[in-house]
Amino acid sequence: MxxxxxxxxxxxxxxxxxxxxxxxxxxxxxxxxxxxxxxxxxxxxxxxxxxxxxxxxxxxxxxxxxxxxxxxxxxxxxxxxxxxxxxxxxxxxxxxxxxxxxxxxxxxxxxxxxxxxGFQALGSAALAAFRQAAPDGPLVSAAGAWWRPDSYYRRAPWAGKQAAFDGALVNPFAHALMQALAVAGRFAPVSLELERYKTRDIQTDDCTFMRLTGSDGRRLVAAVTLASEVFVAGEIRVGDALLEYPTDRVRLPGERFREVPGRVGLLENLLSGAELIAPLDRTRTFTAVAEAIVAAPAPAPLPGLRPHPDGTGKVVPGIDQLVRQVAATGLLPSESDIAWAVGPHRVLFETEEGGIHAQAEHR
Ligand SMILES: NC(=O)c1ccc[n+]([C@@H]2O[C@H](COP(=O)([O-])OP(=O)(O)OC[C@H]3O[C@@H](n4cnc5c(N)ncnc54)[C@H](O)[C@@H]3O)[C@@H](O)[C@H]2O)c1
The missing domain is CATH 3.40.50.720 (NAD(P)-binding Rossmann-like Domain)
Known part of the structure; x- marks a missing residue:
């Protein structure tokens, strides 16, 4: 039927x-x-x-x-x-x-x-190839640098609103966080260190830097911005292996970038009766981390902005390099001698049977 x-x-x-x-x-x-x-x-x-x-x-x-x-x-x-x-x-x-x-x-x-x-990138052949071939490592990272003009925050009544669950890593770069969690595999975060910044008059952040530490000691770092003049599509990294998740390109150590085409559509998969690609329980850690990000203290306004060449907002000079640096080193801006950086907000997680909860938070 x-x-x-x-x-x-x-x-x-x-x-x-x-x-x-x-x-x-x-x-x-x-x-x-x-x-x-x-x-x-x-x-x-x-x-x-x-x-x-x-x-x-x-x-x-x-x-x-x-x-x-x-x-x-x-x-x-x-x-x-x-x-x-x-x-x-x-x-x-x-x-x-x-x-x-x-x-x-x-x-x-x-x-x-x-x-x-709706995490469609989980259905990509590129993710499967990357997970199979990338070496294990103590650091899994996600980096991305996009540009969103001021009009992006006027497109919908909920855009840029804390209560509506917006924010660079929670929404536009949600796929980066979910892909990184998928690459990390069995990863139970015990702590979160977070630096949130904004370049415009919004409640949420448009630049997010985050480090999760897992119960096995591995770290998962994400560094993303919506205020960059230079575009970084979205990179998941383990050691020298890299997955550019929006384009389904993979670069393994010692190799060149290659496209690994093919995605199983989420709707087709749902209707087929086959095992789900992105079942709700697979997104539990994503939700716990996203909730902790949204509940964190208000983002710090960034100084030293420059008008975007098209005149529709401001950019942070060099932030494309910074997101890549944070992803490569695992060090947050406040640990990297960045003048405008403020110390991280910290959250502890407790994992119990079938659930993960933010346990305590402190500055
Ligand atoms: N998977 C992806 O890559 C991707 C990309 C963009 C957006 N999204 C997600 O899609 C969702 C919608 O985002 P959007 O940018 O389209 O938002 P939007 O505000 O532009 O559009 C939402 C639509 O829902 C309607 N709506 C709101 N409340 C409703 C209700 N109670 N009943 C019926 N209709 C209602 C609005 O009128 C509007 O047409 C969000 O969860 C967003 O994160 C996913």
Missing amino acids: TARVALVGAGGHGLSHRRKLRELAGRGLLEIAALCDRNPVEPEPGVPFFDDHETMLRAVRPDAVIVCTPPHTHLPIALDCLAAGADLLLEKPPVVSVAEHAELEAAVRRTGRRVQV
């Missing part, structure tokens, strides 16, 4: 899900059951539209639902979809706290439904 799939949150990034739905419907792999959005969206010919997900679930009873609304709205919609008997493709970040994660995991167990989280 052809699966009937609905989309909740059909504007914004939902447009890319609509393209995928059309493609798969065209191949006879699914039927687009409904679109749902609080706001009017471009209609999909022959597909019913609802402005409320509960009405949609009652009227359409879809087999699966893609939830692509802002992060802080995910949990109630996801719970309603599961209760209505639908499987879920839930956009990342899946939920905004460890408590919400546990509540959703309990609903998954209770209903027996499947929940896939």
Whole structure:
């Protein structure tokens, strides 16, 4: 039987899900059951539209639902979809706290439904090749340097808002953190050291530097910025091995970069009944770390900014080099003689059966 799939949150990034739905419907792999959005969206010919997900679930009873609304709205919609008997493709970040994660995991167990989280890079052949071939090492790192103009923070009411779970590593670079955790494999963080900075008038950070220390002594470091004039796509590193996760390119020690093409689509995987690529429980540590980042003290404003050449915001000169340096050394800016750096915020984690919790925090 052809699966009937609905989309909740059909504007914004939902447009890319609509393209995928059309493609798969065209191949006879699914039927687009409904679109749902609080706001009017471009209609999909022959597909019913609802402005409320509960009405949609009652009227359409879809087999699966893609939830692509802002992060802080995910949990109630996801719970309603599961209760209505639908499987879920839930956009990342899946939920905004460890408590919400546990509540959703309990609903998954209770209903027996499947929940896939929108970490599409986990389905890449490049990640699989990298995990197989990269040497083990005491440091796994993620680095990325992008540019987002001021208009990025006006695109949606929740952009740049602490309560809405935004922030460079928590949202745009969420894939970098998740890929690094996937590469680290069995990695239980016991502590987090965090430096958050901002270049503009937002509640969240747009430059994040973070070091996790695992129970086995390994470290996982992430250094990302949205205020760079020079582009660094997104690099996961173990020793000299490098995975450029947005482009699916891999460079192993002594080799040149090579593309490892191919991604298993998250929706296709969800509908196939095969083992999930990004099941909810695989994202538990991501959620714990992201929650700790969002709960940290407000980010420090950065001095010494320069206007971006296109005049739509400010950049931090040389920050592309800094993110790579932090990733390579594992040393945070405050440990690297950077004049503007402030000492890290620290969080301890406690891992227990089926859960991870931030235990204590101090400056
Ligand atoms: N996987 C990825 O690479 C990727 C990329 C971008 C965004 N995302 C994720 O997708 C989600 C949506 O992000 P976005 O940038 O599209 O946000 P957005 O605010 O631009 O769009 C969200 C859409 O959801 C609608 N909406 C909000 N609340 C709703 C509700 N209760 N019921 C129905 N519709 C509702 C809004 O009207 C809007 O059309 C977020 O979780 C984001 O992190 C994932």
